[in-house]
Amino acid sequence: MECSFALTGKGYVLIAADTTAARSIVKMKADEDKIKSLGPHLLMAYSGEPGDTVQFAEYVERNIRLYQIRNLYPLRPASAASWVRRALADSLRSRSPYSVNLLLGGYDTATHAPSLYWIDYLGTQAEVPFACHGYGSYFALSLLDRYHDPEASLEEGLATLRRCIDEVAKRLVVAPGKYKVKVVDKDGVREIEL
Amino acid sequence: MARRYDSRTTIFSPEGRLYQIEYAMEAISHAGTVLGVLAKDGVVLAAEKKVTGKLLDMSGAKEGGYGGSGEKIFLLNSNVIAGVAGITADANSLVNYARTAAQRHLFTYNEDIPVEMLAQRLCDMKQGYTQYGGLRPFGVSLLYAGYDPHYEFQLYHSDPSGNYSGWKATCIGANNGTAQSLLKQEYKDDITVEEAIGLVLRVMSKTMDSTTLGSEKLEFAVLTLDQNTKRPKAKIYKPAEIDALLQQHDLGKKDDDAEMTGA
């Protein structure tokens, strides 16, 4: 089953999402990238109803890109998160709501601070030091409560992330096999091998 | 002959001109002067009030929530103030539009609207009125003084055609040519707010028709950054504060001036 994790550290946000695309009980794909980069310093992991996820993620991606083209500078992470939240909150009370859960991680080049937003399909938003979506959250959140350090280096952050993934692999019956990990910091967005 | 091409905004003249827009600009060049100077730590705006008279009831302006008389300088959002020159009725409508646009941005993005974007919002509207049939363009030019984290302090000007541009120091309204050349001579880069206030008052006193400056003829505002909160702070001066400021810069009326007593 789908799992995504994210945590902040000293000057960065790490985001991990599983890579399985499933239809009912069948795995259709094992290398699906479910983390989009929405700008030079913004990442978004998405999960939820198949179909809705990609549709909504691309809608967000294109709108955030349009803002950057029109104004020459990108939306700051907090503003991007607010816009996405509103999109989901409006969608919730529409005729066909999107069922998409998101983790938004960004690095604000104006304040030099990393930030992470937990957003669910209802349009609930919280700025948090670490976050998860899916069944993995029942295992990972307590680990992150214990091991998360906002001042941790990237290596230490990755070690904490690995703990979460290993714990989920060990205890969750429907644990996903593979994850993609991305990081955003002052240098921008890049993928990392675990 | 010109009559055939200037009765509607949508029609170009054979020389490729839009007369209605030129007339709108002409209207503005008779309006009260509005002057703006960008400093490294703030922006200063000053405006000349043309509508004055002994019987005009100004009692509201003394207490007013934002300080000014609300005739020429307006707070558009917590990070932007604007000075208007032109037809007051058109200006009021534009100010209201700008305030709504700024709040709409705050509503969607949870941040104050960037200054240039607010200028663009108004210019989109102004441009529309130069093109769609049967409408008259807005007879208003604005100076926007604002702050945002992208470009920090900024000063913009927009005209009735929907053009806008960024400035270090500029002037609109009557005598804007004189003021512009004075500003060009005296402006220097990395000027401070304190120096900019002096510059604005000096230029204003030279360009305005009246011999002495006073709060009944002048509006004044400064946008700076609050040192404690690091958020922009707009201060539109109350009449008494303007008189005090003018005294401080030796530009105010002398004590023996009869008109000043009791103000």
Place this chain on the structure above:
Amino acid sequence: MSIMEYNGGSVIAMVGKGCVAIGSDLRLGNQALTVATNFEKVFPVTDRIYLGMSGLATDVATLREQFRFRVNMYQIKEERDIEPEAFAHLVSSTLYERRFGPYFIEPVIGGLWKTQGGEYKPYIAAADLIGCLNFAKDFVVAGTASEKLFGVAEGLWEPDLEPEDLFETISQTLMNGVDRDAYSGWGAIIHIVTPDKVVTRTLKGRMD
């Protein structure tokens, strides 16, 4: 499972002598799972009015933004602050607009209003999710711990408390109330509104 209990959280407001206090817990949950422990449910409206909202967190955020829009436009046009009573009716009519598909929140308002003589008097109010106002003279509560809060407040509150005593009373009420509620807690935030200043304090409680 009720939508009103989906995210958890509680809000309370109390009247004091020439002052009011309003506070909330800090938990944001997904049913029994705690997602965030820094989720404030009380927001400033003016220098002398605060609005607290408990219920569905997405609606808390949406309405907070909507009220901010309406109040800012009111203030920039009127060139004065909105009064608590006018604001309470703005809240009420906004909620009633969605009478047959409501926002799932219960608002609590705490503020000071200026009398003709220029002195400030406390004002509190609460409403249900469709905007039926309740003007109380002592205290108002809302959220998943509301029953417990009623009980504790009934025992602790007394008339004419000074700001510091009111702070102690509201803090004890809120902390002890939410300790008996699994869906609220993780500390609290309290605002004491007096005519010349607002004192905001964050409290730690049982952080579990």
